[in-house]
Amino acid sequence: MAKSRVLVVGTGGIGTMSAYALEQGGLAEVTAVMRSNYDAAVNNGIDIDSVLWGQIKGWRPTAITKTVPDASQGEVAPFDYILVTTKNIPDVPPTVSDLIAPAVTPGKTAIVLSQNGINIEKPLITRFPKNPLISSVAYTGATETAHAKIYNDDPDCQKIGAFTNPQVPADIAAKAAKHYVHIYNPTGTLEVTYDADVAAxxxxxxxxxxxxxxxxxxxxxxxxxxxxxxxxxxxxxxxxxxxxxxxxxxxxxxxxxxxxxxxxxxxxxxxxxxxxxxxxxxxxxxxxxxxxxxxxxxxxxxxxxxxxxxxxxxxxxxxxxxxxxxxxxxxxxxxxxxxxxxx
Amino acid sequence: MAKSRVLVVGTGGIGTMSAYALEQGGLAEVTAVMRSNYDAAVNNGIDIDSVLWGQIKGWRPTAITKTVPDASQGEVAPFDYILVTTKNIPDVPPTVSDLIAPAVTPGKTAIVLSQNGINIEKPLITRFPKNPLISSVAYTGATETAHAKIYNDDPDCQKIGAFTNPQVPADIAAKAAKHYVHIYNPTGTLEVTYDADVAAxxxxxxxxxxxxxxxxxxxxxxxxxxxxxxxxxxxxxxxxxxxxxxxxxxxxxxxxxxxxxxxxxxxxxxxxxxxxxxxxxxxxxxxxxxxxxxxxxxxxxxxxxxxxxxxxxxxxxxxxxxxxxxxxxxxxxxxxxxxxxxx
Structure with missing residues (x-):
């Protein structure tokens, strides 16, 4: 089975930890969108000091890009998942929807919002009515201490489930969420688990x-x-x-x-x-x-x-x-x- | 008629403006308690840059002291009024009552609280049950820009009346308040007026x-x-x-x-x-x-x-x-x- 293609948007602490875990699992290949930390990551790789993974030096995901790639014109293959870990500040543009839109293949790409808050899926339902929308609530302590240098002092703890997107059948959305948990945590050793009760x-x-x-x-x-x-x-x-x-x-x-x-x-x-x-x-x-x-x-x-x-x-x-x-x-x-x- | 003896406690902007006005009126002699600004005032006098009084250089009130004088042992003559213009912060000692107590002659000294807020007279009623308590609410813009240097950019506007102190007859208290207005503003040119409705x-x-x-x-x-x-x-x-x-x-x-x-x-x-x-x-x-x-x-x-x-x-x-x-x-x-x- 081909690896899942995952685009990670937002490579601060939690985004980088997630990118690393996804590639470690062996079932995903990650494209990381890096902005302020692009040069550091391309030149020297990413350093991770982690309670979970130990001392990682000079790691690079499968691909690093400076901007969100355009998947609509065949420049890149479609993504199975987009993991969004940016801060979510709808009062100041760009919105999450605007930010990720070029990389979303309608009806295919599942969008994982690893962000806090209530109703964050609402604008994406409007914009991407045919795409599974997945909730990740993370209690992972990870911070970027310098460009492409991550300090992670907590176990990776995430609760993942599907948001309701009315035009996406619930079983399809749940399957996408469960599969995301599977590729993230294939051996079950991480505290990254499926929880259907997203609202709770x-x-x-x-x-x-x-x-x-x-x-x-x-x-x-x-x-x-x-x-x-x-x-x-x-x-x-x-x-x-x-x-x-x-x-x-x-x-x-x-x-x-x-x-x-x-x-x-x-x-x-x-x-x-x-x-x-x-x-x-x-x-x-x-x-x-x-x-x-x-x-x-x-x-x-x-x-x-x-x-x-x-x-x-x-x-x-x-x-x-x-x-x-x-x-x-x-x-x-x-x-x-x-x-x-x-x- | 002898001049009224007024002790001014708190010689920031409003305290100094009041001390100056009281002595200008010719009916009061002021003792000013100066702390941080004592040396500056004693050595060089007080400078006042005022929309009301013009440029005053090197002014000194009748007396300057570093601490609140003790009027109980005959060291100084009793005060007719104590004007308090310090900030009023009952959550941190000393309280206003503790601060002024040595200078209060029971049954004689009227205490003028030129401070903001509600219920500020309550602790003084308990501590000085026989003394007239007077309210001054000031809308005077005056600040101490350096030690003993005052900048005053607003007309002196105060509304003065008597607080209720149950053991002090209301007419006595009102008379003390009216007399204070008189010595402060004998010619009626200042916007410093008597207003009986202190609560309002x-x-x-x-x-x-x-x-x-x-x-x-x-x-x-x-x-x-x-x-x-x-x-x-x-x-x-x-x-x-x-x-x-x-x-x-x-x-x-x-x-x-x-x-x-x-x-x-x-x-x-x-x-x-x-x-x-x-x-x-x-x-x-x-x-x-x-x-x-x-x-x-x-x-x-x-x-x-x-x-x-x-x-x-x-x-x-x-x-x-x-x-x-x-x-x-x-x-x-x-x-x-x-x-x-x-x-």
Whole structure:
């Protein structure tokens, strides 16, 4: 059986770890789209320092490209899978759909979204109505410490299942998801598993991502200090988790069990000043994944009549912090004027 | 008639402007407590660059002291008034009461609190039950640009009236307040006026101070940009103003008229990147006046059953930002530990 052709878009920590695992499994050949790290990878290969794979030096996937290849004109063979691990920031172009469109063969390519958040599949359903859409929720700690240098300090843990794409039969989508798990983890030694209940998996992760991520960003505070400052937990984190549980149930029929609260509070180490990714992004001046982690859960709540005051106010604050990031990047311009628009 | 003896505690912008005005009026002699700016004032006098008074060079009040004088042992003559213009931060010692206590002659000294916030008189009622307590709400733009150098770009505008102190007859308290206005503004040329409705004056200012101050601090954003980022106004500022209006009415019987909203939105200039004082404090690493501007209005709401979700969440955030300021000042210590207290 021919190897599956996988295009990996987004070769930061998790994208590179996935590319490596897929090729190690022997059932996939990976084309990696590399942008800022292209030269480093082509010239010297990729270095991976991993709790899982050990010290890898100078590794290269089957192919490296600088841009998303165009599979529509026969320049490259069609891809069986596109794995997307970029940050998902729909408020700033390009969208994920625009980014990957050239490489998507309609009716064939299965698109794996290894990204956080709720409703991230919605724009892809519209754009790629005949393609299986696959959800991967990763709890893998991996970061790019320099161009093409990856530090991976957690086991690779992913839960994978099919999103609903109405024009794709459910069994076809599930088969594509299961096959992806198979080529990723053929020997079953990784914690990369099939989980059909995509909604439950995603809402479970939102309980953390909609609480600790924005609150740590607003406070620019690590999570141990948030716990030491106890009122941050009681006044801000716990109310958001409660709101997410209510929304998950009302909007998606997902019951997040009581112990989710304790698990979310525990998720991070207590002995080092760990800051969640959104806070790291803000402090680095990077755009933040606000819409899919905070905005969409809030809108799901509004859709089904669940008031979520904490989430709503936190979302308002985060949107304004994003404006500042956009301004620093030249994507938003302040226009001072003598007259007050509210006059 | 002998001049009134006034002790001014807090000689930043407004304190110094007040000290100068009081001595200019010819009816008061001022003792100014100067701390960081003591040497500069003693050696070179105080420079004031004022829209109101012009260029003043090397001015000195009647007396300058480094600490609050002790009036209890006859070291100094009793004070008729103590004007307090320090920041009011009850969460970090010393309290205002502790600070001024040595200079307060029971039953004689009237204490003028030229500070923002709600319920700031409460601790003083307990501590100084026989002294008139006077409220000054100032809209005077004055800042200390260097030690003993004041820049004043707004007319001196203050509304002055008596707080209720149960053991002090209301007419005595009112008389003390009116006399203070008289010695401050004997010719009536300043916008420093008597207003008996202290609660209305204070809640009116809270509408700004509980909204723009904390939100600008959380966002580290100037007020024109907050208005440009329209959702900041609609999602954060307007809800807080609405909550304050509701609390003011329910807790203090104060009706803040509809046009307060427009006036608060207008209060700051639109053509320069002005940041409210709390935001300036945060960015300078100074402690912020959170309790009297945000915490007390919220607690007043809770007392009378007004839910104020925006104010509540914003208060939670501000308290945590204050923890960071306290940590930077060595007033709070992070204690990392292996075990999670929520386990």
């Amino acid at each position: 998996v995603r809402w479970r992760k939102i309980a953390y991502n909609a609480s600790f991520n924005p609150i740590s960003s607003i406070l620019r505070m690590d999570t141990p200090r948030m716990r030491m400052t106890e009122h941050v937990i009681t006044d801000l984190i716990l109310p958001i988790i409660a709101e997410i549980r209510e929304i998950a149930y009302a909007a998606a029929g997902v019951t997040l069990p009581e112990d989710v609260v304790k698990k979310v509070l525990h998720q991070d180490p207590n002995d080092t000043a760990f800051k969640p990714s959104m806070c790291q992004d803000l402090e680095k001046g990077n755009l933040m994944e606000i819409e899919n982690l905070v905005g969409e859960p809030l809108r799901e709540g509004e859709r089904v009549g669940v008031s979520a005051p904490t989430l709503r106010i936190v979302y308002g604050i985060m949107k304004a912090l994003q404006v500042k990031v956009r301004e620093d990047k030249g994507l938003w311009e302040a226009r001072f004027q003598p007259d007050n628009p509210y006059e | 004056v204070r809640w009116r200012k809270i509408a700004y101070n509980a909204s723009f101050n904390p939100i600008s601090s959380i966002l580290r954003m100037d007020t024109p940009r907050m208005r440009m980022t329209e959702h900041v106004i609609t999602d954060l500022i307007l809800p807080i103003i609405a909550e304050i209006r509701e609390i003011a009415y329910a807790a203090a019987g104060v009706t803040l008229p509809e046009d307060v909203v427009k006036k608060v939105l207008h209060q700051d200039p639109n053509d320069t990147a002005f940041k409210p004082s709390m935001c300036q404090d945060l960015e300078k690493g100074n402690l912020m006046e959170i309790e009297n501007l945000v915490g007390e209005p919220l607690r007043e709401g809770e007392r009378v059953g007004v839910s104020a979700p925006t104010l509540r969440i914003v208060y939670g955030i501000m308290k945590a930002l204050q923890v960071k300021v306290r940590e930077d000042k060595g007033l709070w210590e992070a204690r990392f530990q292996p075990d999670n207290p929520y386990e």
